[in-house]
Amino acid sequence: MAEPLRVVVTGAAGQIAYSLLFSVAKGDVFGKDQPLELLLLDITPMMEVLNGVVMELMDCAIPLVKNLVATDDPNVAFKDVDAAFMVGAMPRKEGMERKDLLKANVKIFKAQGQAMEKLAKKSVKVVVVGNPANTNACILSKYAPSIPKENFSCMTRLDQNRAQAQIAAKLNVSTEKVSNIIIWGNHSSTQFPDVAHAKAEVQGKVVTVPEAVQDDNFLKNEFIKTVQQRGAAVIKARKLSSAMSAAKAACDHMRDWFIGTKGGNWVSMGVISDGSYGIKEGLMYSFPVTIENKKITIVQGLSINEFAREKMDATAKELEQELSDALAECVD
Numbered sequence: 001m002a003e004p005l006r007v008v009v010t011g012a013a014g015q016i017a018y019s020l021l022f023s024v025a026k027g028d029v030f031g032k033d034q035p036l037e038l039l040l041l042d043i044t045p046m047m048e049v050l051n052g053v054v055m056e057l058m059d060c061a062i063p064l065v066k067n068l069v070a071t072d073d074p075n076v077a078f079k080d081v082d083a084a085f086m087v088g089a090m091p092r093k094e095g096m097e098r099k100d101l102l103k104a105n106v107k108i109f110k111a112q113g114q115a116m117e118k119l120a121k122k123s124v125k126v127v128v129v130g131n132p133a134n135t136n137a138c139i140l141s142k143y144a145p146s147i148p149k150e151n152f153s154c155m156t157r158l159d160q161n162r163a164q165a166q167i168a169a170k171l172n173v174s175t176e177k178v179s180n181i182i183i184w185g186n187h188s189s190t191q192f193p194d195v196a197h198a199k200a201e202v203q204g205k206v207v208t209v210p211e212a213v214q215d216d217n218f219l220k221n222e223f224i225k226t227v228q229q230r231g232a233a234v235i236k237a238r239k240l241s242s243a244m245s246a247a248k249a250a251c252d253h254m255r256d257w258f259i260g261t262k263g264g265n266w267v268s269m270g271v272i273s274d275g276s277y278g279i280k281e282g283l284m285y286s287f288p289v290t291i292e293n294k295k296i297t298i299v300q301g302l303s304i305n306e307f308a309r310e311k312m313d314a315t316a317k318e319l320e321q322e323l324s325d326a327l328a329e330c331v332d
């Protein structure tokens with residue numbers, strides 16, 4: 001059997017982690033034959049709750065879990081980690097935008113970046129879930145400069161999954177019949193869910209999503225708005241932000257990173273821009289990517305029309321402003 005992978009989950013006593021840990025532990029992400037050491041980080045006042053989570057994980061009696069460590073010490077949690085789910089951060093409440101969390105959350109990612117710099121494996125693969133996810137991921141990477149920038153990402157997979165589910169419902173097909181929807185930009189209400197290059201299989205025939213849906217007005221308006229506002233809609237209904245679906249998306253993201261994407265399909269991830277599609281270098285921007293041997297490659301050469309260009313630039317502009325606000329918060 002392979003050596004155990006060391007996997008850290010921050011915010012381990014919170015609601016996303018409660019679903020995430022179960023899926024990771026039973027092999028949904030790193031494979032059914034991959035043993036795991038799970039490192040669970042939360043803050044000191046949450047240690048009793050976290051111990052309850054540890055008891056439950058033990059009680060699941062999952063053979064892949066070789067070691068469980070619950071801690072409030074980043075020096076323990078990030079030591080030699082291979083994969084990091086960075087969930088620990090304050091969630092927003094009804095009426096807030098995700099960027100309103102910047103002040104409260106960005107310093108967490110500065111401190112954890114500094115800890116990763118000292119302790120994590122240089123090959124560690126990191127997904128930031130805590131909001132505002134793109135900007136937090138940028139800050140995390142900035143404070144862990146010896147870890148390659150391409151090892152940091154942020155999660156826009158929940159937006160991708162939401163978009164896929166909306167199109168599948170519109171077409172009355174199962175979700176796996178819809179692929180290659182792109183989420184461009186920020187995990188915020190300026191994100192651009194783009195179906196121009198997406199495919200759908202309807203009655204045995206694969207066509208583009210615009211051809212299948214035959215309703216440009218829906219695709220340009222209601223669809224985009226629904227995806228952009230889905231997080232807020234869940235908060236309004238549940239009085240808590242998405243957790244089960246967020247955990248599922250984090251698993252999808254990390255699984256694709258470790259196992260690879262398949263069959264010419266791409267997925268969306270926030271990654272550090274290399275200037276592709278005219279997006280300023282250094283921004284943590286969501287692009288369509290393919291993954292092979294754990295290497296992420298931004299899909300190149302997609303045609304971008306005027307409608308898309310405007311939306312892609314608007315979300316990039318918001319990210320630039322967020323990053324500059326975050327950097328100002330990080331000055332000691």
Ligand SMILES: NC(=O)C1=CN([C@@H]2O[C@H](COP(=O)(O)OP(=O)(O)OC[C@H]3O[C@@H](n4cnc5c(N)ncnc54)[C@H](O)[C@@H]3O)[C@@H](O)[C@H]2O)C=CC1
Pocket residue numbers: 010011012013014015016017041042043046087088089090091092108128129130131132133155156158159187241242243246
């Ligand atoms: N990128 C995405 O698509 C999504 C992101 N989110 C974000 O994920 C984050 C977590 O959400 P929930 O689990 O619902 O929140 P939660 O409040 O249930 O759990 C957050 C946990 O993080 C812990 N925490 C706070 N500071 C910490 C630190 N310095 N180190 C370690 N742990 C720390 C808290 O004590 C708490 O246990 C929020 O920022 C939320 O907005 C939520 C859904 C989707």
Ligand SMILES: O=C([O-])CC(=O)C(=O)O
Pocket residue numbers: 091092098131158230231232234235241242
């Ligand atoms: O909307 C929120 O605050 C939580 C989140 O990021 C999402 O559900 O996409």
